[in-house]
Amino acid sequence: MARRLDARETSFPSTFAALLSAKREVSEDVDQAVRAIIEDVVVKGDEALIDYTYRFDGLALQPETLRISNEEIDAAEAQCSKEALEALALAKERIEAYHRAQRPQDSLTTDALGVTLGWRWTAIESVGLYVPGGRASYPSSVLMNAVPAKVAGVPRVAMVVPTPRGETNPLVLAAARLAGVDEVFRIGGAQAVAALAYGTATVKPVAKIVGPGNAYVAAAKRRVFGQVGIDMIAGPSEVLILADSHANPDWIAADLLAQAEHDPAAQSILITDSATLADAVEQAVGRQLQTLPKAEIAGASWRDYGAIILIDKIGNAIPLVDRLAPEHLEIEAENAEELAAQVRNAGAIFLGSHTPEAIGDYVGGPNHVLPTARSARFSSGLGVLDFMKRTSILKCDPGALRALGPAAIALGRSEGLEGHARSIAIRLNL
Numbered sequence: 001m002a003r004r005l006d007a008r009e010t011s012f013p014s015t016f017a018a019l020l021s022a023k024r025e026v027s028e029d030v031d032q033a034v035r036a037i038i039e040d041v042v043v044k045g046d047e048a049l050i051d052y053t054y055r056f057d058g059l060a061l062q063p064e065t066l067r068i069s070n071e072e073i074d075a076a077e078a079q080c081s082k083e084a085l086e087a088l089a090l091a092k093e094r095i096e097a098y099h100r101a102q103r104p105q106d107s108l109t110t111d112a113l114g115v116t117l118g119w120r121w122t123a124i125e126s127v128g129l130y131v132p133g134g135r136a137s138y139p140s141s142v143l144m145n146a147v148p149a150k151v152a153g154v155p156r157v158a159m160v161v162p163t164p165r166g167e168t169n170p171l172v173l174a175a176a177r178l179a180g181v182d183e184v185f186r187i188g189g190a191q192a193v194a195a196l197a198y199g200t201a202t203v204k205p206v207a208k209i210v211g212p213g214n215a216y217v218a219a220a221k222r223r224v225f226g227q228v229g230i231d232m233i234a235g236p237s238e239v240l241i242l243a244d245s246h247a248n249p250d251w252i253a254a255d256l257l258a259q260a261e262h263d264p265a266a267q268s269i270l271i272t273d274s275a276t277l278a279d280a281v282e283q284a285v286g287r288q289l290q291t292l293p294k295a296e297i298a299g300a301s302w303r304d305y306g307a308i309i310l311i312d313k314i315g316n317a318i319p320l321v322d323r324l325a326p327e328h329l330e331i332e333a334e335n336a337e338e339l340a341a342q343v344r345n346a347g348a349i350f351l352g353s354h355t356p357e358a359i360g361d362y363v364g365g366p367n368h369v370l371p372t373a374r375s376a377r378f379s380s381g382l383g384v385l386d387f388m389k390r391t392s393i394l395k396c397d398p399g400a401l402r403a404l405g406p407a408a409i410a411l412g413r414s415e416g417l418e419g420h421a422r423s424i425a426i427r428l429n430l
């Protein structure tokens with residue numbers, strides 16, 4: 001059973017603080033293990049990839065079989081049902097349309113002094129996509145990572161996906177093909193992240209690594225940052241549902257469990273001003289768990305990290321939402337839009353009772369790779385800009401240099417950088 005909190009009780013600040021700091025990602029041990037794995041991949045290359053893939057995924061590989069061949073992808077596609085391929089195509093079309101609208105504009109203008117200035121966007125030259133494959137396989141995450149990369153114009157997209165005991169969901173490979181992924185490798189965990197960052201004989205290094213994964217993947221991404229860029233540390237999934245007495249408790253329970261089934265460390269929270277709804281949701285979760293195939297995972301997540309918070313007025317929930325900064329925020333209340341407009345911190349917002357978060361996971365259009373663990377306070381979900389970089393442009397005509405030079409010379413000298421000052425002064429005969 002999830003914990004119950006009541007915002008009207010005097011103990012609430014401390015129980016809420018405990019909820020905020022609930023430790024869902026581990027740990028020193030994981031970080032130490034990851035450090036050793038990365039070092040091994042740097043030193044031994046493909047040999048380390050083969051060893052770790054055998055140890056963690058139970059799969060014996062050779063250097064030639066690290067990469068999944070085009071023929072294997074053809075065969076995988078042929079195994080997929082027509083219905084699944086059509087659903088994938090619909091998802092791709094909608095994700096692509098949404099992300100196309102995010103493409104940024106270049107800018108170049110000349111100001112009154114004669115300074116031409118602006119910026120230019122270019123795609124990153126090569127990107128590695130981490131697609132999780134341990135507990136579940138995620139064809140949808142292939143699209144969510146690869147489509148914005150291709151919309152941005154990334155020329156080389158390499159994907160890694162662990163294939164426990166050699167089993168790959170054929171739809172993962174079909175999604176890679178549909179989204180235009182250029183290379184696919186059957187490796188996962190920290191070893192795959194290390195290979196993408198440092199390169200091996202078979203896996204050429206990339207400039208940036210994106211995509212969600214478990215604690216090993218997250219720790220590896222933290223460690224290789226600097227050698228390569230990373231998008232974010234997307235950890236175990238989260239949902240926060242804000243609901244008033246009009247909400248349907250069975251639907252709310254289903255949405256809480258939809259996130260809980262991702263991971264025992266996922267977090268599902270309901271905030272409501274209705275004690276009746278709170279009780280009904282709690283009972284509905286219990287009932288639905290009895291028939292959910294992933295009840296073991298979802299039940300552990302709900303028990304250890306789930307919560308129902310009772311407040312006096314739905315409008316008073318906003319400061320709590322902002323402090324929790326959830327990955328997903330569902331608002332199922334009469335004035336959903338009004339409440340949403342007041343929220344500062346959330347990775348994605350789902351409005352109204354007919355927008356279950358799972359629609360956004362698959363076919364809505366927005367990206368489902370979103371900031372977790374309260375990082376929505378300072379970051380956003382994956383998008384086209386994550387696959388691009390901005391270069392600034394500046395050009396002074398002689399008059400502009402005459403107008404701006406003396407101030408720059410003064411600032412250079414005030415910083416003790418005479419060389420800077422002279423590089424300007426020499427052009428102005430000063």
Ligand SMILES: NC(=O)c1ccc[n+]([C@@H]2O[C@H](COP(=O)([O-])OP(=O)(O)OC[C@H]3O[C@@H](n4cnc5c(N)ncnc54)[C@H](O)[C@@H]3O)[C@@H](O)[C@H]2O)c1
Pocket residue numbers: 033056057131132133134135136138141162163187188189190191212213214215216217234235236237262263266368369370372
């Ligand atoms: N935020 C998002 O958008 C999003 C999307 C999909 C999935 N997810 C999250 O991604 C995570 C996926 O995790 P997963 O485990 O299913 O798949 P994964 O691919 O992230 O991890 C599997 C790999 O972990 C490594 N590993 C496992 N045990 C290890 C050990 N003891 N030592 C060293 N390495 C070890 C292995 O290399 C294995 O291949 C879940 O937490 C899920 O919630 C998030």
Ligand SMILES: N[C@H](CO)Cc1c[nH]c[nH+]1
Pocket residue numbers: 138140141236237238327361368369370
């Ligand atoms: N809800 C996950 C992000 O937290 C994404 C996902 C993929 N497949 C199903 N769900």
Ligand SMILES: [Zn+2]
Pocket residue numbers: 237258259262358361
């Ligand atoms: Zn999901």
